[in-house]
Amino acid sequence: MRLAFIGASHWHLALYLEPALDAPGTSVVGVADPDPVFIANLSAKLGCVGDVDFRELCRRTKPDFVIALGRHCDMREEAIFLIEEGIPFALEKPCGLNLREVTELAALAEKRGSFAAVPLVFRNGDFLPRLQEMGTEGIQYMSYRFIGGFPSRYEQANCHWMLDPSLSGGGCTINLSPHFLDLAVLLMGDEVRVRQAVMSNAAWGRPIEDYSAVTLESGTNLCLVETGYIYPAPTSTFDMHYAIRSPSRYMVAHDPETVEIVSNAGEREMVRSLTTNVPHYRTFVHDAIERVCKGRPPVAGIADMVPIMRLCEEAYAKAGPLPLRAPLV
Structure with a gap:
């Protein structure tokens, strides 16, 4: 399982990265973020590809699974790209700025049959x-x-x-x-x-x-x-x-x-x-990876964020x- 992280300067990165690094059979092949200094340091630390453009990163590394973080205002754009590219992903809450954006993403993910997990942990x-x-x-x-x-x-x-x-x-x-x-x-x-x-x-x-x-x-x-x-x-x-x-x-x-x-x-x-939510992120990451490998749907998806938003x-x-x-x- 080849993982990539986009929007990686999000303060929740460690909650996802640490369990991803110790998941059996999993490697982090790329990280992306608009901050060039941050991404240069992170990619050097992890020994993987880094890029300021998440699209270029995904096209270069061809990950099996992406954990999408970043600013809330960027989540819609990230998710649309991943859905259209057919890349399974997990998208940090709240998945967008408002109900309209999240409803649009939920409909698109359902139409394309995307694996689009959300950490309602x-x-x-x-x-x-x-x-x-x-x-x-x-x-x-x-x-x-x-x-x-x-x-x-x-x-x-x-x-x-x-x-x-x-x-x-x-x-x-x-x-x-x-x-x-x-x-x-x-x-x-x-x-x-x-x-x-x-x-x-x-x-x-x-x-x-x-x-x-x-x-x-x-x-x-x-x-x-x-x-x-x-x-x-x-x-x-x-x-x-x-x-x-x-x-x-x-x-x-x-x-x-x-x-x-x-x-x-x-x-x-x-x-x-x-x-509290914090201990469950490790379970969420390992569970999501296993579900992608086995072709099973996520525990919670973008559609579950619609009533919340x-x-x-x-x-x-x-x-x-x-x-x-x-x-x-």
Whole structure:
């Protein structure tokens, strides 16, 4: 399996590259990114071909599988090329700037029969099956709090574009919320809608929201998704707390590895479950490679991002524009 990475200066590169390098029978044959200095250093480090043009890279190296990263505003162009070239690929979320772009890509991928995986990585872990088991009774309420570190981390990673909504599509809502919007769709059904949304850039005064609270509803069932860039912590460390209620049980995720399940009678069970996204990227990469080799479809594809992006757009519309603020240093 010959892999290539495009849009490689994305801050998530390590989450994909490290498991790709240790996947059996896999080699990285090329990397591409518009930044010539970055790509020269990365290609030298990996001992592979590097190019500033992802099209030229793919035509030179003829990879079996591509992991497509990069700016959100470039994802549509990357995906169209890969679909039309017939190259299996995985495309980082959110797969585009808006619902229109993602819907277009989903339709094109379906028409061409493309392998187009999307890292909705909770689907690759053990937490979702626990939720689905509770869901056999019907989920009444869900709440997900997932607060990440400061937006300055994107500047430190030379991904300044993440702080420009014209290039990223928005802030924590479009970046962090999709994992939980996906859980809401899976557990509450396609009819789920945004009831309320509030967003703010009060913490940092950036053009993107640094805090977001979105309430979803499906009939009488409710879900709250709360995300932000306000936790004083390094990358991949989160202020997190999940709570899920079914008619007979209450589930709480206290930390990245522990879930507590409480019955209506008050009986408590503590179980181990990986409840953040980070550990599942390794599983996602290895699973996607295996599925390409065996001719099987991905666990999640671009079509699965369509309802997520619909909810994102509904949330931004409900919240309204952010106030103009002077950036805080």
